[in-house]
Amino acid sequence: MSGCSALIPTDLSRIDLLRNGSPGEHWIASPSGEAPDADALRRRVNESSLWCARQCGNRKLTAILDVDEAACRWVHAPSTAAPVVAAALKNQGEEWATVAPLGGVEPVTSGSADTRDAVVAITMPDAMARLWLDGLDRLGTRVTNVATLWHAAVSAWNNAPAGTLQAIILVDHTKRLVWAWCDGGELVTGGQLRLSTPAKPAEAGPSAARDLAPGAVARLALDWTAWS
Known part of the structure; x- marks a missing residue:
């Protein structure tokens, strides 16, 4: 994977940079206990985005979301549109008396799901990643691609x-x-x-x-x- 890439976990506790596919520098969040409060998380977002912006400079950045808390699952849905799949997953959880996962829901496939029994979707807590991306945008760092570690592995190998x-x-x-x-x-x-x-x-x-x-x-x- 060419250029500058950043691998980030769900909780943004660490950032690993890759330059042209090779390991580079890394950033580790300051200790904040097992359950950091909102202020600690806000500082983590600000510090990590500033560090990453300084390291990458004007280079284009690819954000790779670690799958440490992600899951692929079957979802019965009439379409692969993300809002439809998210709604279907919520309804599916209610039918099974389970709690729907928090965070983003991203269909793996595209197009119509009419001929399929179910759609494969990725569920992933993404609040910290979204705030981090917003921070990079404010600092003028251009993120050209956002992908999960699964997608990055497929792209590379x-x-x-x-x-x-x-x-x-x-x-x-x-x-x-x-x-x-x-x-x-x-x-x-x-x-x-x-x-x-x-x-x-x-x-x-x-x-x-x-x-x-x-x-x-x-x-x-x-x-x-x-x-x-």
Whole structure:
């Protein structure tokens, strides 16, 4: 991924910069306890956007939203329009007596859903990310693209033609595995799970996925079977 990219988690506790696809500087929020108040969160937004604007300068910026609190789910909806899918998800939660997830709802597919049983949608708390983007805009930093980590992984590593389902697996050093399915460069669905043993930073990458604990393999197989 060329240019300057910023990977941000849901709570904006850290920003990792990538320059032309390679790791660069990082910013870490000041300690504010387990439940920071509104003032602490506001300071976090202001400090992180100012730091990122200074680091990137006049370069175009791609914002990559980490999927630490995101989920892909089936939603029964007559259309893939975001407002329709969000309303359908809310109704679906009421029917099942569950609480609808807070934050944004983004359909993975586009076009009409008339021929599908359901639509795949991403749910993600995005309030902090939106405030951060607003802060960058006020500082004159141009954000040219906003994508989830799943979309970014597909963009970087998809190499299969359309009509071929491909799986992409990322393993990082924080005991986490992130996976995405894609078809011809388009995200189909994605997920994540925690590993029992952290991968060493030097091992993170394509080879690390071959050394997963058996329990992680079973959980990954269960996730994939559920989406098949």
